[in-house]
Amino acid sequence: MHELRGFAKIKGEKKEQKILSTNKWHTYFADGTNELDLQMGGSSFILGYNNPAVVNNLEAKILNTARCQSNNHNYNDDTIRAGEILCDGVWDTYTWALSGTSAVEAAISMNDEYWKAWEKPKHKIISFSFAWHGTSYLTKDMGAPFLLANHTNRCINLPHPKGDVDELETIAKIRQMDLTNVGCIIFDSATWINGLHGFSHSWWVSIRLICDEHNILMITDDVASCWGKTGSLHPYQTVGHGVQPDISAVGKSLTAGYTPLGAAVCNKMVGDVLRIPGVWNYNHTWQPSMMGIYIMLNVYDYITENNLLEKVPLIETQLTNLAAEFDIDSYRVQGCFFALDARGKTEYTGLSSTILKNNIRGCAPLTADHTYFEDLRTHLYGSLS
Numbered sequence: 001m002h003e004l005r006g007f008a009k010i011k012g013e014k015k016e017q018k019i020l021s022t023n024k025w026h027t028y029f030a031d032g033t034n035e036l037d038l039q040m041g042g043s044s045f046i047l048g049y050n051n052p053a054v055v056n057n058l059e060a061k062i063l064n065t066a067r068c069q070s071n072n073h074n075y076n077d078d079t080i081r082a083g084e085i086l087c088d089g090v091w092d093t094y095t096w097a098l099s100g101t102s103a104v105e106a107a108i109s110m111n112d113e114y115w116k117a118w119e120k121p122k123h124k125i126i127s128f129s130f131a132w133h134g135t136s137y138l139t140k141d142m143g144a145p146f147l148l149a150n151h152t153n154r155c156i157n158l159p160h161p162k163g164d165v166d167e168l169e170t171i172a173k174i175r176q177m178d179l180t181n182v183g184c185i186i187f188d189s190a191t192w193i194n195g196l197h198g199f200s201h202s203w204w205v206s207i208r209l210i211c212d213e214h215n216i217l218m219i220t221d222d223v224a225s226c227w228g229k230t231g232s233l234h235p236y237q238t239v240g241h242g243v244q245p246d247i248s249a250v251g252k253s254l255t256a257g258y259t260p261l262g263a264a265v266c267n268k269m270v271g272d273v274l275r276i277p278g279v280w281n282y283n284h285t286w287q288p289s290m291m292g293i294y295i296m297l298n299v300y301d302y303i304t305e306n307n308l309l310e311k312v313p314l315i316e317t318q319l320t321n322l323a324a325e326f327d328i329d330s331y332r333v334q335g336c337f338f339a340l341d342a343r344g345k346t347e348y349t350g351l352s353s354t355i356l357k358n359n360i361r362g363c364a365p366l367t368a369d370h371t372y373f374e375d376l377r378t379h380l381y382g383s384l385s
């Protein structure tokens with residue numbers, strides 16, 4: 001029996017390690033060692049590991065109703081409440097998805113069904129690489145085409161901009177292109193996989209303008225950045241400077257990482273078309289996963305009861321102060337996300353990046369407290385010394 005483990009091209013080869021348990025922000029291994037999870041499970045576990053509030057009443061709920069399929073036109077009070085939370089008064093229409101990958105696929109499906117209904121052959125997607133949009137063929141083709149032997153021929157891949165000059169060049173390049181067959185432009189609002197270079201206000205405004213001028217849908221992949229990590233549930237409200245895309249894909253932290261759940265949300269313009277009978281076709285066996293729904297409700301209640309979104313600016317300040325302590329090249333902090341550029345290759349990065357050899361990227365949980373920052377400081381001194 002052989003399990004395929006690892007992700008050779010991106011994460012490199014690592015030694016096999018048996019895990020005994022996870023607690024708060026640590027992983028404990030069978031050999032007696034432990035590691036701080038710098039990225040909190042790929043930015044999913046916003047409430048830390050072993051948080052009992054996340055699974056509150058789960059057994060009773062799932063034993064009461066285990067299945068409620070939206071593609072059978074079914075719903076219950078919990079799926080409706082979860083949908084209201086998801087749309088947060090700023091989105092018109094939504095669909096559940098299985099994971100982050102499935103959420104991005106659902107967002108592209110919204111785009112495709114929209115243009116199909118208008119009978120417009122706008123099959124091309126403008127995307128930026130390197131970015132991580134997921135594990136399916138299309139999502140890899142959008143963000144990491146170098147991983148594929150064959151291509152979908154749908155994506156126009158532009159190099160992922162890093163910084164203002166790159167952004168201006170990329171915008172100019174898009175403006176020079178023939179955009180007739182382009183249905184959407186998609187980008188990852190978090191950019192932390194690329195070292196957290198972020199997107200400027202002018203980028204968001206320019207992409208929005210191009211989309212409006214050329215009848216293109218603007219899609220943000222907010223799977224990594226959603227649900228509080230930038231201080232808002234939907235990142236366009238914070239890192240996007242209020243510039244709302246037409247469609248957004250969300251996932252990961254909806255359930256604080258405890259079970260996979262994703263969703264795509266869209267504005268009224270797109271929703272009005274998708275809600276026409278016969279237009280929408282996106283179907284999973286679990287849609288939604290009821291485990292996901294119950295956990296999502298617990299997570300939302302915990303976030304609001306503990307005012308965790310309001311604490312994000314303080315987390316950002318503490319991360320910034322901590323980063324400033326180190327003798328490194330540069331650093332960037334955005335909400336709970338941080339990226340540190342060491343002067344040389346970092347030897348001991350724990351559960352952090354292996355893509356950029358001198359870069360340590362992480363994501364603090366929304367529950368980060370004094371102990372977390374002390375643990376993080378110790379870990380970073382270990383990595384950077």
Ligand SMILES: Cc1ncc(COP(=O)(O)O)c(C=O)c1O
Pocket residue numbers: 042099100101102104132133134135188190221222223224225251252260
């Ligand atoms: C921006 C972004 N989009 C999509 C995905 C895919 O999510 P999942 O791994 O849940 O399929 C990820 C996962 O890392 C991500 O960071």
